Amino acid sequence: MEETVPSVEAYEAAMVLSGVGDALGYRGGCWEYCTSGPQIHAELAELGGLAAITLEPPEWPVSDDTVLHLATAEGLATGLEGEPLLQELARRYVAAMGDMEGRKPGPTSILVQVSTCLGAADTDPGYLGALAVALFGALGARGEPPERWGAELLRVLPLAWDYVEGTGVAVEDNAAAWPFFGEAWHRYLDSRGLLEGRGPAQVPSLPSPAERDTVYLGWALEGWAGRSGHDAPMVALEALLAAGGCWEDLCGRAVLHGGDNDSTGTIAAGCWGLQGGLTSVPSGLHCRLEHRERLRNVAHQLHVLAWGRR
Template sequence: MPRTWWVSPAATTIKEIPAVSPRVPSVEAYEEAMVLSRVGDALGYRGGLWEYCTSGPQIHAELAELGGLEAITLEPPEWPVSDDTVLHLVTAEGLATGLEGEPLLQELACRYVAAMGDMEGRKPGPTSMLGTSQLQPGEPEGYCIPFNPTGTGCGAAMRSLAIGLRYPHAWELPMLLRVSIESGHMAHHHPTGYLGTLAVARFGGSGGGLAERWGAELLRVLPLAWDYVEGAGVTVGDNTAAWPFFRDTWHWYLESWGLLEGHGPPRVPSLLSPAEQDAAHLGWVLEGWPGCSGHDVTMVALEALLAASRCWEDLCTRAVLRGGDSDSTGTIAAGCWVLGAAGEGLASVPPGLHCCLEHRGQLCDAAHRLHALAWGRC
């Protein structure tokens, strides 16, 4: 059956979806979101030492030996960025071309394939490597790969903040849905994987809105996402069977926090010890690795944003300096921190964490171009 570019009529009538704030974010906010996202990555990764550590107490002990956050300078070779940054950067640069529709998807697929040449020492996930190896950019529908029953990982979510920065307006929701789902498909063709992409893109597109509303807005968008997947007509049976897990887990998560209706205050627990935090996250993750899947990477990140408020150190403790896939949860939480009207941007972050960051110049350039495309006419 030929693939169709179809968007549900419901996706063009978004009265039920709360509109994003009319406030125009500054170009500096875009720049800080891109840079801080990479700070969360490089810090949580630590050359692979902390990303693959399951013990929050061990990470905090090693941080203390280093002299704390103030004493760290994030620069290679000890503090390179991981695959998270490389893939997010090429996503941002692909979006910044201004292409739309199928040409944009072909462009993203081409950039993902090329990015695999810059993975030495960055430890890309096996699902990302497999999915990217199946892409055939330039060929008809060469950005499509088969359904993957195990493609639940976070590798698509951690590179999707830029999608929300590119499409922040309520009237752009159909484009945000299409690009996030299709780009997620390019390596993680499973709802738990590619809906994580949608979640982060939606969070990023809600700049200026309170983070307490983000989860409820995500649940309201999911039926439109399903309309798109069903209308596209690709492996509908497999997607139908796998779809409920992400939706139901997010519903449970928001209900437990008192945020199912999208307003607070959330039932935020006090700052747990590193060991207690590790234990708490193990209660609702896949494969015993908090943050490794498309649903829990976004949950850990949102939890950190809600609980840390304006404190950068608390955000790091909750999202970055923790057992599990710490670079991916750090990437999402730190990038969204300034967008959720919670953080204070780079001014409250120790300079050593961002001044020498790998790819910093490219990140800032992509941020400027995304801002111009998104807000140039406002």
């Protein structure tokens, strides 16, 4: 089978829309910390809907999610590998903490930066959420439909465990917490008929924000959907499967819910960009987005790094 090379425009849309999902879900902290999807949708209606919004500071800044996403992307774009890459990422994460005014980074974000800089091991496999998102992005870039992503994640998890075991670092701690992630994803994929990676997905319609809040809470830890490594990509994938080709529906499901919606919005909107581009997205949502040029520039750099100049 001939390799599918994603366009640089797909990379650009993915990076820009990840910022859009973040800024929209965050709304300066107003919507990120609102636990009611119906309330968020009511307030959106008062604003005139998605097409009436222009995402730009001060009302619509990006959150710490995009700042740290940029730090990671720009670090990777250097092309460094191994220990030099880890040192470069640590340096950029420290610098990113100087751009947190008004972005309300949570204690987890701060702890991640400290841990990274000290070289400490993360013994809670919440980092498997990052693995899931990276995998979904790679599959989306290659044109694989979302119906296949979860099954591929289950296939990759044992390889990730082999790596953890091979490092010999905090193996017992990881082993104690590791099964939860895979079991949660197995249950979810089984409920959607996707354990084998073949569609069609059996996704309930959940037409109302209240219904979606209830379902997402059923996957959550500590009563905040999308806050944990296992359910943030889960909410995003559910939204991608249910929304089909409708950008507005994607936002309603992945961004405008009563949970950690800037995180789930970042993931879902970024994955949407890889396959759907910017065409169906109202221009006001991305034309004045904070850090838009940085997001575009690093998208080009990552495309060259991954595929060369094609």
